[in-house]
Amino acid sequence: xxxxxxxxxxxxxxxxxxxxxxxxxxxxxxxxxxxxxxxxxxxxxxxxxxxxxxxxxxxxxxxxxxxxxxxxxxxxxxxxxxxxxxxxxxxxxxxxxxxxxxxxxxxxxxxxxxxxxxxxxxxxxxxxxxxxxxxxxxxxxxxxxxxxxxxxxxxxxxxxxxxxxxxxxxxxxxxxxxxxxxxxxxxxxxxxxxxxxxxxxxxxxxxxxxxxxxxxxxxxxxxxxxxxxxxxxxxxxxxxxxxxxxxxxxxx
Numbered sequence: 001x002x003x004x005x006x007x008x009x010x011x012x013x014x015x016x017x018x019x020x021x022x023x024x025x026x027x028x029x030x031x032x033x034x035x036x037x038x039x040x041x042x043x044x045x046x047x048x049x050x051x052x053x054x055x056x057x058x059x060x061x062x063x064x065x066x067x068x069x070x071x072x073x074x075x076x077x078x079x080x081x082x083x084x085x086x087x088x089x090x091x092x093x094x095x096x097x098x099x100x101x102x103x104x105x106x107x108x109x110x111x112x113x114x115x116x117x118x119x120x121x122x123x124x125x126x127x128x129x130x131x132x133x134x135x136x137x138x139x140x141x142x143x144x145x146x147x148x149x150x151x152x153x154x155x156x157x158x159x160x161x162x163x164x165x166x167x168x169x170x171x172x173x174x175x176x177x178x179x180x181x182x183x184x185x186x187x188x189x190x191x192x193x194x195x196x197x198x199x200x201x202x203x204x205x206x207x208x209x210x211x212x213x214x215x216x217x218x219x220x221x222x223x224x225x226x227x228x229x230x231x232x233x234x235x236x237x238x239x240x241x242x243x244x245x246x247x248x249x250x251x252x
Contacts, residue, residue, distance in 0.1 A: 002232040004029035007080040012090030014041035016190030020220035026054030033076045035061045063090045063117030073124040088118040089140045094154040096203035114158040137180040170240030179239040186246025188218040215247045
């Protein structure tokens with residue numbers, strides 16, 4: 001029970017990595033606020049957690065909407081009295097467009113969810129953490145935020161921004177008892193591909209140029225176990241780090 005009596009917020013927790021993180025955290029003793037776009041989808045994760053004997057509550061939130069982020073953090077405080085762990089997992093893909101083809105609408109949509117959503121979540125949680133003198137932030141980045149062509153221009157730039165935000169937050173608040181780390185997953189079996197409809201053929205072909213070097217596709221539980229390490233006391237001396245979890249894909 002490495003997270004006994006901790007309170008965690010997990011965004012995008014209705015499926016994929018977010019769901020796996022929420023369930024594992026609950027198994028380890030955390031009270032989990034499960035956030036997603038609909039009550040039905042978030043509630044399904046909560047039902048799985050409660051069936052396992054865990055504690056969780058569902059909150060509808062769109063991380064691209066600042067008022068929803070405010071409501072989400074307040075829900076944790078209202079339901080469980082505090083907040084200890086924030087997992088910024090919610091994210092969407094772009095359409096693999098290179099910069100010469102990317103549309104403003106796509107760029108803004110990806111940044112609203114993948115960057116502003118992360119920033120606003122941290123910003124809203126920070127007063128709680130500062131008052132407590134402790135807090136843990138885990139951002140889900142991507143190998144796309146470490147390398148130049150694992151996605152299109154918008155997603156790549158957005159995930160690079162998440163990496164920078166993670167490091168800046170870690171250093172700025174390290175003396176306040178707050179740690180902020182990120183996970184950079186490689187290929188993981190989730191439904192994020194459903195967030196794009198018409199991929200740019202040229203951009204997709206370039207992004208997939210190194211796909212043959214991928215040793216294997218991961219599962220959401222693979223990422224959840226890394227998140228558990230970052231959320232637990234085992235990582236107390238780890239701050240401002242991006243852990244690549246890709247089975248060695250980017251090691252070639």
